[in-house]
Amino acid sequence: MMRLTRVELRRLFSRRLTTIALLGALILTALMLFATYQQAKPLSGSELASQRTSFNEARKQWDANGPQQVQDCLAAQVEAQKADPKANLGCSTIEPKWANWGKPVAKYAELMPSVLSGASMLLAFVGFVIGAGFVAAEFSSGSMANWLTFEPRRLRVYTSKLGAAGLGLLPIALAVLSLLTAGTWLIVGHFASTAGTTTKVWGNLAQMGGRAVLLAVAAALAGAAMGVLFRHTAAVLGIAVGYLVLVEGVFRQALQGVQPWLLSLNFEAWLQHGAKYFPLVCKTDGQGSYSCQGVEKLLTFGHSSAYLGILVVLLVGLAALTFRRRDIS
Amino acid sequence: MTTATAELAISTRGLRKTYRNRKGRHVAVQGLDLDVPLGGVHGFLGPNGSGKTTTIRMLLGLVRADSGSMTVLGHDVPKQLPEVVGQVGAIVEAPKFFPAFSGRKNLQLLAEAIGRPRGVVDQVLEQAGLGDRGKDKYRSYSLGMKQRLAIAATLLKEPDLLIFDEPTNGLDPAGIREIRNTMRSLGEQGKTVLVSSHILDEVEQVADSVSIIGHGRLLASGTVNDVIGNQKATSMRVGVADLMAAQRILTDGGLLVQQESGLLVVTGTSDGAEITRRLACHDLFVNELTPVRADLESVFLELTADEGLETVGAPR
Numbered sequence: 001m002m003r004l005t006r007v008e009l010r011r012l013f014s015r016r017l018t019t020i021a022l023l024g025a026l027i028l029t030a031l032m033l034f035a036t037y038q039q040a041k042p043l044s045g046s047e048l049a050s051q052r053t054s055f056n057e058a059r060k061q062w063d064a065n066g067p068q069q070v071q072d073c074l075a076a077q078v079e080a081q082k083a084d085p086k087a088n089l090g091c092s093t094i095e096p097k098w099a100n101w102g103k104p105v106a107k108y109a110e111l112m113p114s115v116l117s118g119a120s121m122l123l124a125f126v127g128f129v130i131g132a133g134f135v136a137a138e139f140s141s142g143s144m145a146n147w148l149t150f151e152p153r154r155l156r157v158y159t160s161k162l163g164a165a166g167l168g169l170l171p172i173a174l175a176v177l178s179l180l181t182a183g184t185w186l187i188v189g190h191f192a193s194t195a196g197t198t199t200k201v202w203g204n205l206a207q208m209g210g211r212a213v214l215l216a217v218a219a220a221l222a223g224a225a226m227g228v229l230f231r232h233t234a235a236v237l238g239i240a241v242g243y244l245v246l247v248e249g250v251f252r253q254a255l256q257g258v259q260p261w262l263l264s265l266n267f268e269a270w271l272q273h274g275a276k277y278f279p280l281v282c283k284t285d286g287q288g289s290y291s292c293q294g295v296e297k298l299l300t301f302g303h304s305s306a307y308l309g310i311l312v313v314l315l316v317g318l319a320a321l322t323f324r325r326r327d328i329s
Numbered sequence: 330m331t332t333a334t335a336e337l338a339i340s341t342r343g344l345r346k347t348y349r350n351r352k353g354r355h356v357a358v359q360g361l362d363l364d365v366p367l368g369g370v371h372g373f374l375g376p377n378g379s380g381k382t383t384t385i386r387m388l389l390g391l392v393r394a395d396s397g398s399m400t401v402l403g404h405d406v407p408k409q410l411p412e413v414v415g416q417v418g419a420i421v422e423a424p425k426f427f428p429a430f431s432g433r434k435n436l437q438l439l440a441e442a443i444g445r446p447r448g449v450v451d452q453v454l455e456q457a458g459l460g461d462r463g464k465d466k467y468r469s470y471s472l473g474m475k476q477r478l479a480i481a482a483t484l485l486k487e488p489d490l491l492i493f494d495e496p497t498n499g500l501d502p503a504g505i506r507e508i509r510n511t512m513r514s515l516g517e518q519g520k521t522v523l524v525s526s527h528i529l530d531e532v533e534q535v536a537d538s539v540s541i542i543g544h545g546r547l548l549a550s551g552t553v554n555d556v557i558g559n560q561k562a563t564s565m566r567v568g569v570a571d572l573m574a575a576q577r578i579l580t581d582g583g584l585l586v587q588q589e590s591g592l593l594v595v596t597g598t599s600d601g602a603e604i605t606r607r608l609a610c611h612d613l614f615v616n617e618l619t620p621v622r623a624d625l626e627s628v629f630l631e632l633t634a635d636e637g638l639e640t641v642g643a644p645r
Contacts, residue, residue: 007441016429142425145391146482149419150439152390152410327392 001156008164017133017233022172025126029176032118033183040106040192051101058096069094106192109201112184113208117271119180120212123173124219124267130172131165131223132236139231145328158228158323162316165224166217173216177209211271218312225312225319256280260299261307269304337400338490338521339365339388344397346383346545357383358545360397365523365540370516372532372539372553373525380545381525382422385494389419402490415443418483419492423499424475426467432478433463440485449485457481458507473504480511491515493524497531509535541632548632556628565601567593567608568617575613582607592617 012018043051062069073091080087138144138161151157188194226236247255248264256279259265269275278294285291344361347354358380365371375381386392388399390407399406404413426435436450454463457477462470470478476496483491493512497505512535516522526532532539533553540550549556569575572588579586584604585596595604601618608615 003444004442007438010441011427011438014430014434137427141428142423143427145386145421146425147439147442148391149389149414149417149421150443150486152407152414325393327386329386329391 001160004151004156004160005163005167008160009168012130012134012164012168015134015137017137018130018168021126021130021133025122025172025176028122029119029179029183032115032122032180033187036111036115036184037187037191039111040188040190042191043103048102055096055098055101062096066095106188107196108185108188108192108194109196109198111188112181112205113272115180115184116177116205116208116212117268119177120208120215120271121267123169123176123212123216126172127165127169127216127218127220128223128240129237130169131162131220131225132227132240133223133233134165134168135161135224135227136231136233136236137227139227140233142329148328154324155320158320161228162221162224165220169216169220170213173213177212181205181209207273208271211273215267215270215308218308222312222315225315228319228323229315260303263308265299266304266307269299269301270308273301275299275304336367337364337403338367338371339363339399339401339523341384341388341399342397344384344387344399345395346380346387346392347395356545358387358394361542361545362547363540363542364550365521366538367521368516368519369537370512370522370524370535372536373523373542374527374529374532374539375525375542376527379527379543381527381542382494383545384542385419385421385492385523385525388492389417389421390414391421415486416489417492418486418488418490419494420476420479420483420496421492421494424479424482426475426478426482428468429466431464431466432459432470432474432481435467435478436463436482436485439482443486445485453481453484456484472499473501473507476500476504476508480508488520490521490523493522495526496524497526497528505531541628543632549628564594564596564621565599565604566617566619566621567595567604567615569593569608569613569615571613574611575608578607578611578613579604594621 070091073089073094077087077089077091080089138147148154148157185194223236226239227233230236230239243263248262252262255262259277259279265275265277275298277297277299279297280292281295282290282292341361341363344358344363345356346358347356349355361380361384363373363384365373373381373384383392387394388401388406390410393407401410402413402416404410406413426432427438430438433450433454436453437447440447440450451460451463454460457480459474459477459481462474467475467478480493480496491512493508496508496512500508509531512522512524516535516537524532524535536553538550538552539556541548541556566589567575567579568591572591572593576586576588576593579593579595584598587594587596598604599620601620605615605618
């Protein structure tokens with residue numbers, strides 16, 4: 001069994017699709033680091049001068065019209081409070097202040113979770129593509145039949161292929177996340193601030209990184225299982241893209257009630273240890289006017305863990321049953 | 330393992346396989362009883378679609394049989410296939426390897442999967458005549474080289490039984506001869522080679538014994554000579570001093586007669602005594618009388634005539 005998995009790992013890392021996916025991951029990692037640099041770097045002299053000009057202009061307008069603007073704002077607030085007594089239009093904060101101009105100093109502890117979140121989505125996608133291509137290519141090229149004439153125990157073969165897809169993603173995910181963690185630390189440390197990165201913050205980041213690695217591995221397993229079920233990389237990727245475009249994109253607004261079952265939200269809840277979402281609740285008031293409002297809800301970590309876990313187990317199990325019984329051509 | 334199956338490399342009883350497709354059910358193999366003796370080359374003949382490849386796939390555990398039993402080298406398959414697979418090398422239809430990997434890399438992965446040392450890969454590549462092309466990508470190989478790589482792969486196991494499914498499909502004459510020589514040589518080494526083909530001439534040239542199937546059923550089986558010899562000769566070669574006179578007499582008697590290489594070939598009868606009697610009545614005396622043996626092609630056509638099967642392609 002270990003021997004078969006070792007062979008599959010060798011094959012995985014010899015594949016061109018794996019190399020292309022790795023290169024893609026590296027390029028996207030570099031782009032993410034570049035985006036971090038853009039966010040962390042202080043304003044240049046010319047940008048600062050431009051900001052100063054803009055502030056002076058706003059200040060000039062405030063000096064001329066400020067009291068009137070505050071009065072208008074307060075009047076609008078009174079009007080708004082008729083519908084919602086808690087309405088606050090922030091009339092006390094509309095005066096332009098230099099502290100609100102320019103660029104806030106980026107902090108590592110605040111920046112890193114969003115970097116990790118983006119990276120984990122990228123890794124999940126890479127894992128899915130690698131897993132799907134790794135297994136489906138064997139069916140479409142016909143080499144699966146040849147392989148089974150050397151090792152006819154199908155469950156062993158299946159386990160070794162999925163095992164290799166999952167194990168193969170481990171070093172890739174660890175490398176990408178380490179690169180991002182270290183790169184972001186260096187960039188933010190040089191241009192902005194790493195203050196406040198306490199042991200607790202590191203602990204949270206480590207846990208989030210761990211969950212990102214697990215998500216990538218699960219995506220690779222799901223991709224490989226779908227590769228077994230559909231036997232063509234293009235078919236698997238077509239289904240994945242179809243889901244993203246249709247379910248997560250086009251019909252998302254119409255699917256308010258099923259948001260807790262959308263993959264993207266569950267990924268977020270898994271990574272961030274819970275995620276808020278705002279389904280629209282629509283109603284007709286006493287005067288007959290129809291209105292919709294986003295209501296804050298929490299998708300718990302437990303929900304996302306169970307949901308994603310069951311999905312992966314179902315896919316892997318179904319693919320195992322199919323592979324065990326299917327005639328191989 | 331029974332004594333009977335111990336002497337057989339392959340044995341199937343009542344083997345049946347049905348495929349379902351959009352048009353309904355298609356019976357590929359129906360109650361096939363096949364015996365392949367140990368050692369030598371055994372031809373597995375049948376027209377396209379007669380169930381040869383499905384039978385081979387069932388023997389190798391790639392396709393599940395609906396019913397029936399199979400043994401390979403005395404082991405019940407597919408149940409005991411893992412125990413015997415190390416002794417069985419097989420090429421099913423066209424060779425299928427990873428196209429982006431080199432020939433050597435493909436074989437290295439297979440060798441590693443079955444725990445064979447890496448050194449054996451170069452050995453079998455040499456044996457298959459691919460020693461200097463092992464590093465090239467599989468997709469750049471010609472059909473003949475792909476076939477040779479597939480043979481090299483079967484040799485990784487040091488098998489006792491080799492199963493070649495249509496091994497010369499698409500090969501040029503030199504490639505065909507090479508593959509035939511390889512099969513012959515493996516048979517002479519005491520290995521059992523099962524070669525399936527729809528090309529009768531090919532099987533006749535390399536096989537010691539033969540099984541003929543049509544519509545998924547066994548039509549005939551035995552040594553090549555027996556299978557041919559069991560069929561009635563349908564023509565006679567006749568030597569006589571006056572060919573013209575003899576031809577006229579026999580033609581007048583309702584027989585179809587042609588001159589060929591200084592002899593008469595009389596078609597439509599295998600009755601030598603009748604030919605001799607007719608000619609002797611006209612003072613023409615036979616100096617040569619030979620029944621023309623049916624070749625495998627005519628045997629095949631005769632056997633499959635009642636099955637309503639399509640005629641196979643011309644032998645190469």
